[in-house]
Amino acid sequence: MSENAITRRSFLAGSAGVAAVAAGAGFMSFGAWEQADASGTKDVESHTAYSLCNSCSSKCGFKGYVVDGKLTKMIGEPGHPHCEGTLCGRAYGYASIAYSEDRLTDPLKKNAKGEFEKISWDQAYSEIAEKVKSIIGSDGPEALAMVQDPRPSGSYYTKRFMQALGSANVYTHGAACNMSKNAGFTQVIGAGDYLADVENAKACMFIGRSYADAIRPSQLHALEKAHENGAYIVLVDPRLNNSIAFADEWLPINPGTDLALVLAMSHVLVDRGLYDKKFVAEQATGFDEWAATLGQYTPEWAAGITGLKAIDIERIAVKFAECAPAACIEPSWRGAYGCSYANSGETARAVACFNGLLGCWNQKGGALFSASVKAGDVDKAKFPSVPKVEAKIAGQSEYPLSLSGMGVNVYAAQLAKEGKMRGLFF
Numbered sequence: 001m002s003e004n005a006i007t008r009r010s011f012l013a014g015s016a017g018v019a020a021v022a023a024g025a026g027f028m029s030f031g032a033w034e035q036a037d038a039s040g041t042k043d044v045e046s047h048t049a050y051s052l053c054n055s056c057s058s059k060c061g062f063k064g065y066v067v068d069g070k071l072t073k074m075i076g077e078p079g080h081p082h083c084e085g086t087l088c089g090r091a092y093g094y095a096s097i098a099y100s101e102d103r104l105t106d107p108l109k110k111n112a113k114g115e116f117e118k119i120s121w122d123q124a125y126s127e128i129a130e131k132v133k134s135i136i137g138s139d140g141p142e143a144l145a146m147v148q149d150p151r152p153s154g155s156y157y158t159k160r161f162m163q164a165l166g167s168a169n170v171y172t173h174g175a176a177c178n179m180s181k182n183a184g185f186t187q188v189i190g191a192g193d194y195l196a197d198v199e200n201a202k203a204c205m206f207i208g209r210s211y212a213d214a215i216r217p218s219q220l221h222a223l224e225k226a227h228e229n230g231a232y233i234v235l236v237d238p239r240l241n242n243s244i245a246f247a248d249e250w251l252p253i254n255p256g257t258d259l260a261l262v263l264a265m266s267h268v269l270v271d272r273g274l275y276d277k278k279f280v281a282e283q284a285t286g287f288d289e290w291a292a293t294l295g296q297y298t299p300e301w302a303a304g305i306t307g308l309k310a311i312d313i314e315r316i317a318v319k320f321a322e323c324a325p326a327a328c329i330e331p332s333w334r335g336a337y338g339c340s341y342a343n344s345g346e347t348a349r350a351v352a353c354f355n356g357l358l359g360c361w362n363q364k365g366g367a368l369f370s371a372s373v374k375a376g377d378v379d380k381a382k383f384p385s386v387p388k389v390e391a392k393i394a395g396q397s398e399y400p401l402s403l404s405g406m407g408v409n410v411y412a413a414q415l416a417k418e419g420k421m422r423g424l425f426f
Contacts, residue, residue, distance in 0.1 A: 086217035141166030174406035184348025203323035208336025210241035264302035265317035274321035276359025324358035326365025
C-alpha cells in the first residue's frame with residue numbers, strides 16, 4: 001500500500017479534525033465553506049474552462065473552475081447527454097488525480113531485485129522501441145498485441161499505432177466487461193447494443209443493473225421520471241441495490257441463473273399467445289424452431305433454478321405483455337451477463353428474443369437502436385492513412401462467436417504465457 005494511501009482509520013481521524021476546525025470557525029455547511037474559501041481567493045487569478053471527464057468512457061462534459069492554474073471544482077454541463085448537469089461521485093473526485101502524491105510522473109523499470117525504479121523518458125522510449133523492433137525482426141508483427149484504453153482517444157491511437165507496426169492484434173477491455181453481451185445481441189438483432197427508453201416506458205426490467213449505483217447521471221434521471229410516470233420497474237438482482245427507491249418489485253435471484261428466468265418468461269408469452277404476432281411474422285427468423293424448445297422451460301422449472309416463485313415469474317411476464325410495446329428488458333452491462341458467467345452470451349441472446357416477443361424494438365418506451373456519431377477525419381496531408389493489416393486478430397478463429405472489433409484479450413495473454421506472443425502493451 002502506498003505511504004499516502006487513505007485508510008479507514010486515517011479518513012475518520014481526518015474527517016473529525018476537519019469537522020472540529022469547521023465548528024471552531026463558525027461554519028459547517030458546504031455553502032458556508034465555499035463562501036469562506038472564495039473570500040480568501042480575491043487576489044488570485046481564476047477562470048473557467050470546459051472539458052470532458054476522463055474517469056470513464058462516458059466522457060461527461062463539465063465546467064472546470066481554475067484558480068492559479070489549479071482545477072478546484074467541476075460542475076456538470078447541462079447540455080451533455082450523459083450527465084445533464086450532474087456528475088457522478090467518481091467525476092467529482094477526478095480533479096484530485098492530477099494532484100495526487102501517488103501520481104506517476106516518470107517511467108518506472110523493474111531492476112534486478114524485482115523492484116521498480118525511476119528512469120528517464122528518453123531511456124524508456126529508446127528501450128521500448130528497440131524491443132519492439134527486435135520482436136518484429138525475429139517473430140513478426142503478429143507477435144505484438146495491445147489491450148487498449150476504451151476511451152475515444154485510446155481506441156483511435158492504439159489501432160493506428162498497431163497497424164503502423166503491422167499487427168492486427170488490438171484488443172479492447174471487452175473480455176473483462178461486455179464481450180458476451182455484445183456478441184449475443186449481435187447474433188440475434190445484428191447490433192451489439194441498444195438503449196432502453198426508460199423515461200417513456202410502461203414497464204422495464206433491470207437484470208443486475210442499478211442506475212442509482214452507476215456512472216451516468218442521465219440514466220438515473222430517466223429512471224426517476226419513469227417512476228414518477230407510474231412505470232412498472234422490476235429489479236432482478238441478488239443484491240438489494242439502491243435503485244429499489246424507484247422499483248415496484250425486487251427479485252433476489254440466484255447468481256448466474258438469469259437465463260432460466262428469461263426463458264421461462266418467454267415460455268409464458270408464447271404458450272399463452274401473448275406475444276406480438278405481427279412483429280414476429282414480419283421480422284423474426286427461426287421463431288417456430290425456438291418456440292418449440294420453449295415448451296420445457298416452464299416457470300416451475302425456472303423456480304427450481306432461480307430461487308424465485310413460479311407464480312411471480314408468470315405474473316411478471318404477463319404484466320410485460322400487457323405493457324408492450326412500451327416495455328423491455330434493459331440491456332444491462334457487465335454484472336449480469338456482460339461476461340461474468342459461462343452462459344452470459346446465451347442470456348444476452350434470450351433477452352434480445354424476449355424483447356422481440358414484446359415487439360418493442362424502436363418503439364416509444366421500448367428498446368431503441370441509436371445511431372453512432374463519428375468525428376471528422378484527420379488532415380490526410382499531415383496524417384496519411386496507415387495501411388490496413390490484412391491478417392485476422394489472434395483468437396478470431398478459435399472464438400468465432402466473439403466480436404473481432406473487441407478481440408478475446410485473455411487469448412492473447414494465453415499466447416504470451418506459451419511464449420507465442422512476445423510483446424504486450426496495456
